Amino acid sequence: MRKIYYNLAGTRKIDARAFALTVSVILLAMVLFNGITILNLASQQRQSRNEKNEIRFSAQKLEELEQKTLQYQKEISVLKKKWNPKLTFANSLIERKCFSFIFRLNFLEKVLSGSMRIRQLNMVNHPPGRIQIDVHALAQNELLELYKKLLPYDLVIGSENQTTENYRASLSFKINDEKK
Amino acid sequence: MDLKNLLLPERLPRQMIYAGDRHCELFMLANKRIVQRKRFAGVTLAEPDAGRWADMAVQLQPLDTGIILNSEPFIYNVFEFDRLPLSGKLLQELVAWKLQKIFPENIEAYDHQFFRLNKQRILSILIKKTLLEQIETLFREKHIPLIYVGNSTLEIINRLAKWKRPPDFFVEMDDASCCLVFSNKGIPIYIRKFKIGSRLDVAAEISKTVQFVKSNYGCDPRNYCIINHQEENSADDMAADLARENLSCQSAAFERTAPYIPGSQ
Numbered sequence: 385m386r387k388i389y390y391n392l393a394g395t396r397k398i399d400a401r402a403f404a405l406t407v408s409v410i411l412l413a414m415v416l417f418n419g420i421t422i423l424n425l426a427s428q429q430r431q432s433r434n435e436k437n438e439i440r441f442s443a444q445k446l447e448e449l450e451q452k453t454l455q456y457q458k459e460i461s462v463l464k465k466k467w468n469p470k471l472t473f474a475n476s477l478i479e480r481k482c483f484s485f486i487f488r489l490n491f492l493e494k495v496l497s498g499s500m501r502i503r504q505l506n507m508v509n510h511p512p513g514r515i516q517i518d519v520h521a522l523a524q525n526e527l528l529e530l531y532k533k534l535l536p537y538d539l540v541i542g543s544e545n546q547t548t549e550n551y552r553a554s555l556s557f558k559i560n561d562e563k564k
Numbered sequence: 565m566d567l568k569n570l571l572l573p574e575r576l577p578r579q580m581i582y583a584g585d586r587h588c589e590l591f592m593l594a595n596k597r598i599v600q601r602k603r604f605a606g607v608t609l610a611e612p613d614a615g616r617w618a619d620m621a622v623q624l625q626p627l628d629t630g631i632i633l634n635s636e637p638f639i640y641n642v643f644e645f646d647r648l649p650l651s652g653k654l655l656q657e658l659v660a661w662k663l664q665k666i667f668p669e670n671i672e673a674y675d676h677q678f679f680r681l682n683k684q685r686i687l688s689i690l691i692k693k694t695l696l697e698q699i700e701t702l703f704r705e706k707h708i709p710l711i712y713v714g715n716s717t718l719e720i721i722n723r724l725a726k727w728k729r730p731p732d733f734f735v736e737m738d739d740a741s742c743c744l745v746f747s748n749k750g751i752p753i754y755i756r757k758f759k760i761g762s763r764l765d766v767a768a769e770i771s772k773t774v775q776f777v778k779s780n781y782g783c784d785p786r787n788y789c790i791i792n793h794q795e796e797n798s799a800d801d802m803a804a805d806l807a808r809e810n811l812s813c814q815s816a817a818f819e820r821t822a823p824y825i826p827g828s829q
Contacts, residue, residue, distance in 0.1 A: 392696055393712050395710065398573065
C-alpha cells in the first residue's frame with residue numbers, strides 16, 4: 385500500500401533539504417541522461433563521419449577508375465584508328481578467301497580418272513570465280529565421262545583437239561562456295 | 565498527490581502535539597527521536613476555553629508545530645468498488661456519489677479527502693472544517709506556526725504498512741473513544757469507532773466486531789496491536805481479556821514509542 389499523506393494544515397512548509405536532494409537527484413539524472421544522449425550522438429556522429437570518409441574514399445576510387453577507363457577508351461580509340469585500315473584490309477582478305485582451294489582440288493581429283501592429266505589450272509581468288517583447266521586424256525570416252533561429271537557445274541568447253549598421242553580439252557566450270 | 569509529495573516534500577515539525585479526547589501530549593523531536601514528552605491532562609483543542617489550553621500554550625516553543633488529532637473528530641469509510649477508474653476526476657465523482665448515499669449531513673461543512681488503498685478500495689476521511697479553523701485560530705493567536713495537522717489513525721496505518729507481517733487489526737484507545745482498524749495484508753478493510761465504557765465492555769465490543777469482520781469480510785482476525793493513549797488503564801489487562809477470545813496481542817514493537825507521531829522512530 386502506498387503511504388497516505390494527510391496534512392490538513394493551511395500553512396505548510398517545504399522540507400528544503402529533501403527538496404534540494406530530490407532536485408539534485410532529478411538534475412543528476414537529467415545530466416546523466418543528457419550525457420548518455422550526447423555520448424550516443426557523438427558516437428553516432430563519429431560513426432557517420434567514418435562512413436562518410438569511407439564513402440568519399442570509395443567515390444574517389446570510383447572516379448579514378450572512371451578516369452582510367454576514359455584513358456583506356458581513348459587509347460583504344462587511338463589504336464582503333466591506327467589499326468582500322470589494317471583490320472579492314474585483313475577483313476577484306478578474309479572475306480575474299482572464304483572458299484577452300486583444297487576442296488576444289490579434291491573435287492578435281494575425284495572427277496578426273498586416273499589416266500587423265502591436268503596440264504594447266506587457273507583458279508581465281510574469288511568465290512564465284514570460274515576454274516579453268518586444260519586436260520589430256522588417252523581416250524575420248526574419258527573426256528566425255530568428265531564432261532558428264534562437270535555438267536552440273538556450269539561447264540563451258542573452250543576447245544577440244546585430238547593429237548596423235550591423246551585428246552586435249554580446255555574447260556571451265558564453276559563450283560559454288562562449299563561453305564554456303 | 566504522490567508526485568507532489570515526491571517533488572515538494574513537506575517538512576515535519578519538531579514540536580508535535582497529540583490531541584486526545586481529554587488530554588494533550590507534547591512531543592519534541594530531534595533526529596527522528598522523541599527527546600521530550602509531556603502530558604497535559606484536561607486539555608481539549610475542541611473546547612479551548614473549557615480546558616487547560618492556556619497552561620499548555622505557555623509550554624509551547626515558538627517553533628514549527630504539528631497536531632495529531634485522534635480518531636474522535638474524524639469519520640472514516642472504506643469504500644469497495646469492482647474496479648476503480650484511473651481518472652482522478654472520475655474517481656472523485658464516484659467517491660462523492662458513494663459518500664452522498666451514506667452520509668446524511670451536508671458534506672460541504674466537512675473537509676473530505678480520500679485515498680486509493682488498492683485497485684478496489686478507497687479510504688474516505690471527513691472532518692468538520694470548523695474544528696480545523698478553530699485550531700488554526702488558536703495557534704495563530706499564540707503566534708505559533710502550525711504546519712501539520714494530521715490524524716493518528718492514518719499515521720498508525722502508514723506505520724503498520726511497513727511491517728512484513730502487519731497485525732490483522734489494531735485498537736487505538738483514548739480516554740473516551742476507541743477506534744478499531746481491520747486490515748488485510750496491511751490494507752484497511754474495515755474501520756469502526758465507538759465510545760469507551762468499562763474495560764470489559766470494550767473487550768466485548770472488540771470481540772463482537774472481530775466476529776462481524778470474520779463473517780462479512782472473509783478473513784479471520786487473530787493478531788492485533790493496542791495503541792493506548794490512556795494514562796490510568798494498562799493495555800495488558802485488555803490483552804488478557806482478549807486472549808480469552810483467542811486474540812493475540814503483538815504490541816511489543818510499539819512499547820515506549822508513539823507510532824502516531826510522524827517522523828518519530
